[in-house]
Amino acid sequence: MKKQESKTLVMSFVILISVIAVIGLIGYFILTPDDVIIEGEVEATEVRLSGKLPGRVLELRAREGMKVKKGDTLILIDSPEISAKIMQAEAAESAAKAVSLKAQNGTRQETITAAAEQYEMAQTAADFAKKSYERTKNLYEKGVIAAQKFDEVETQYKAAQAQARAAKSQYEMALNGAQKEDKLAAYAQVQRAKGALEEATSYLSETKLVAPISGEISEIFPKEGELVGSGSPLMNIVDLNDIWVTFNVRENFLSKIKVGQQLKAKVPALGDKEITLKVTYIKALGSYATWKATKLTDEYDTKTFEVRAVPVEKVSDFRPGMSVIINWSKLKK
Numbered sequence: 466m467k468k469q470e471s472k473t474l475v476m477s478f479v480i481l482i483s484v485i486a487v488i489g490l491i492g493y494f495i496l497t498p499d500d501v502i503i504e505g506e507v508e509a510t511e512v513r514l515s516g517k518l519p520g521r522v523l524e525l526r527a528r529e530g531m532k533v534k535k536g537d538t539l540i541l542i543d544s545p546e547i548s549a550k551i552m553q554a555e556a557a558e559s560a561a562k563a564v565s566l567k568a569q570n571g572t573r574q575e576t577i578t579a580a581a582e583q584y585e586m587a588q589t590a591a592d593f594a595k596k597s598y599e600r601t602k603n604l605y606e607k608g609v610i611a612a613q614k615f616d617e618v619e620t621q622y623k624a625a626q627a628q629a630r631a632a633k634s635q636y637e638m639a640l641n642g643a644q645k646e647d648k649l650a651a652y653a654q655v656q657r658a659k660g661a662l663e664e665a666t667s668y669l670s671e672t673k674l675v676a677p678i679s680g681e682i683s684e685i686f687p688k689e690g691e692l693v694g695s696g697s698p699l700m701n702i703v704d705l706n707d708i709w710v711t712f713n714v715r716e717n718f719l720s721k722i723k724v725g726q727q728l729k730a731k732v733p734a735l736g737d738k739e740i741t742l743k744v745t746y747i748k749a750l751g752s753y754a755t756w757k758a759t760k761l762t763d764e765y766d767t768k769t770f771e772v773r774a775v776p777v778e779k780v781s782d783f784r785p786g787m788s789v790i791i792n793w794s795k796l797k798k
Contacts, residue, residue: 501793505712505730505774509785512678514700517671520544522687522699529685533676533702540674540699547668587625587632594625680704683785703785710742710789712772713750721796722747722772728796732780734787742774742789 524541527533598618605615684701687693710730714722722728726744731737750769776783 500795501718503712503714503718503791503793505710505772505789505791507783507785507787507789508709508711510678510680510704510707511683511785512680512702512704513698514539514674514677514702515696515698516540516542516674516693517695518542518544518547518668519695520672520693522689522691522693525685525687525689527682527685527700529682531682533679533682535676535679537676538673539676539682542672542674542693544668544672547672550668583632583635587629591622591625591629594622598622674699676702678702678704679706705784708783708785709745709773709775712774712789712791714770714772715767716770717767718793719747719770719772721793727777728774728791730774731790732783732787733790734784735780735782738780740780740783740789741777743777744772744774746773747771 520542521544522540523543525539526541527537527539533539598621601610601615601618604610605612680702682700683703686698686700693699722744724744724747728742728744729739730742731739748771750771
């Protein structure tokens, strides 16, 4: 009887211990918090290729996914307006050069000869008018002629002198040629026309768009034959050598993340490959949609921070858009 009671007591004790163990395990799994997972996304420098000129896409020399080098020709633009502007600028330059050449060379010999003859004729007329004036004056002083007649001759004499002086000025102007100011103005017009031609010619280079950086073509917007406007985005190029991971982290998780710190992370797209990242940038995001209400528990609102990290070593097939996972619970403070 005693053996039976002893056996029953042992079994009860074993059952009690088992129940306590099960309850402990259940409590452990229930009370142990889940791992905190922070998910980020791979990003890279992206340059948008645009053109200054409106025109029609003549030829696309690249396709999406193609790797290009800086300076490679990617798009040809047909812009007839530029050819017309160059012709106009060339004509304006030729006209300005002709005016400048005329100013620099001075007056033609035929013009000088004609001015000299006009001056000689005016001077002869003035000499004749002077003699008539002197004779008339003597007669007037002797009372032979009336005062009105003398006044008429005197007026003709003064007019002939004025005409002689004007003819002399025209002759001297013809001898001297263009004034210094006129020559400078003509030269300035030539320089202005040259500048307009250089400007129009410089636009020719904009009809051939080249890669501003080395990278991979991610997007092409127009098709061949389509019209594009000035400044329209034509193509995106991604620099896969300048790549980083961006995480949005609530501030209550920042205690384990510092600038310069190295983090272990996994990339699901690469078969959960483990990589090492180095934190290079931490900045608070804008206040809109970045606050998480926690006043019921912690009595404050948590803000979201942007954290950037770069791979310590080059990762094969690491591309923008891939997810990167960090187990925050396993990070050390």
